[in-house]
Each structure stands twice: as C-alpha cells, then as structure tokens.
Amino acid sequence: MGVKERKVVVTEIVVVAVVVAIATLLQALVGSFPTDIFTFPLNIICMALWLVACYLLYKHRETSALAQSLLSTRATWFSLAAMVATGLYLGLQSQPNSTAWPIVLGILFTLTHLLLITMRGWRTAKGIRWRFTLLHAGLIIALGAGFWGSPDRVQLRTMLQDKPVNHAYHLDSTLTNLDYTMQLEECNTEYNTSGMPTHFEAKVSIDNEIVTLKVNHPYNRTFGEKIYLVSINQEHGYCIVEIVREPWQWASLAGIILILAGAVMLFIRGPRHMANKKMK
DSSP: OOHHHHHHHHHHHHHHHHHHHHHHHHHHHHOSOOGGGGOTTHHHHHHHHHHHHHHHHHHTTTTOHHHHHHTSHHHHHHHHHHHHHHHHHHHHOSSOOTTSHHHHHHHHHHHHHHHHHHHHHHHHOTTSHHHHHHHHHHHHHHHHHHHHHGGGOEEEEEEEOSSOEEEEEETTSOEEEEEEEEEEEEEEEEEOTTSOEEEEEEEEEETTEEEEEETTBOEEEETTEEEEEEEEETTTTEEEEEEEEOTTHHHHHHHHHHHHHHHHHHHHHHHHHHHHHHHO
C-alpha cells in the first residue's frame, strides 16, 4: 500500500468515525430520526433525488474522490460492518429502534454503495452480468423497500367486543376510521396444569366473514395489511387486535424474487462457467 493510498484509507476512516459520532450525538440530543415527516409522497421525492445523486456520482467516478471511495472494496467492508452492527443493535434491544440516526445513516450508506457497484457491475461484469445485477438489484429493492417505505408503515390497535367496530387508534392515540367493520364472536384461552395460559384464540367477524386469530398467526386481510391478535380478556369478553399496513410489501417481494432468480442463475450457470474456463 502506497503513501497516497494510506492517506486515503486514513481519511475514509476518520470521515466514517466523525459521521458515526455526529449520528450518535444527534440521537442523544434530538432522539430518533423523524421518519414520520417522510411519508408519501416526500419519501418518493427523496428516493428519486437519491437515485439521481447516485447516477451523477457514478457518471463522474473518474474524477470524484467520493465516488471512488464508495466504489472501493473498503466501502464493502464498511457496509458489512454497518449491517452487522445494525443486526446486533436491533437483536440485543428489548425494544428495537430501527429509526436511530446511526441505523438510518448506516442503511443509506449501504444502499448507496450497493447501487453504485451494481451500476459498475452492469457495465463490467461480462459473462455474469445478469446474475450479478439480479442479486444486487434484488438486495437494493428489498432493503430499500424497508428503508424508504418505513414512513408509510401504519400500526393501529383497537378493542373488539360483541358490537361492530369500524375505527382504530394509532400508537400516538389518534383515532382513524376503517373501511370495514370488525366484531368479536368468540374468544378462547387454554391453560396448562400449572394455570399458565398456553393458547389464545379469537374468532372475529370482518365484514361478516368469520376468521380465526391466533397469537403470532395473523390474518392477511390484503397483501399489504395484516391483523394480529395481541391479547384476550375472556372474563370481560374482549380482545385487542393490531392492524399493520405495509404498502411497500410489494417492493419487498419483488426484491426477494430478483434475489432468488439471481441465485438460481448462479447455481445453474456457475458450475458450467467454471467448467468452460477449465476446458479453455
């Protein structure tokens, strides 16, 4: 490693450390990243601006030090470290906070790096272009759907009894109307010999359709909307349900399909490609 390259590496490490420190300070001073203000259509506008910025960075990669750093192998290691740190942070928290400033900046950095190397791979990865592009594009779309679509995710809760209900509450207690009605028909709790509950189940009428809700077994009302059973009070005849709407779930599914398609191509054509190289 030459002197010039060492200086570049040191500069990148210092920049990453400063950004992490600033993100941590922001988290301590102002709290989590304000995702609520980036709901549709602002998140779409921000995503479009990000795509344009990435394209311009890649277009000027020969003269842009930032683009060269983001396209380097070191950026790949930084991205992997960011994802490992994110996974550990979220996994070790009793109440994971995916909107913490360091998490948001880490995911944005990883997405930017992935998009730039996908652009480069499309031009340079001859022979494996489609496999490379499908795998990386699928990862970008799947991860990006969770990142850009998280502000549009809605969580609602409501209490169901033996009367029709057509409203629910956001987590901040604001009321919203539903375009369907729900009513509790029957609830059941099973206990073991020590008196501890082992099974919760509620039969709920949703627009006159009877469905069974169980803990960790949600009802898929539509592709992007699920209804979860949260708790039951059999004695007083009510249950609490949670409605989760994820309009970007289609994009997540599309990303997963692309990843699987790239993996299948890698499995089918990879050994053949290696065999051809050996034959030559």
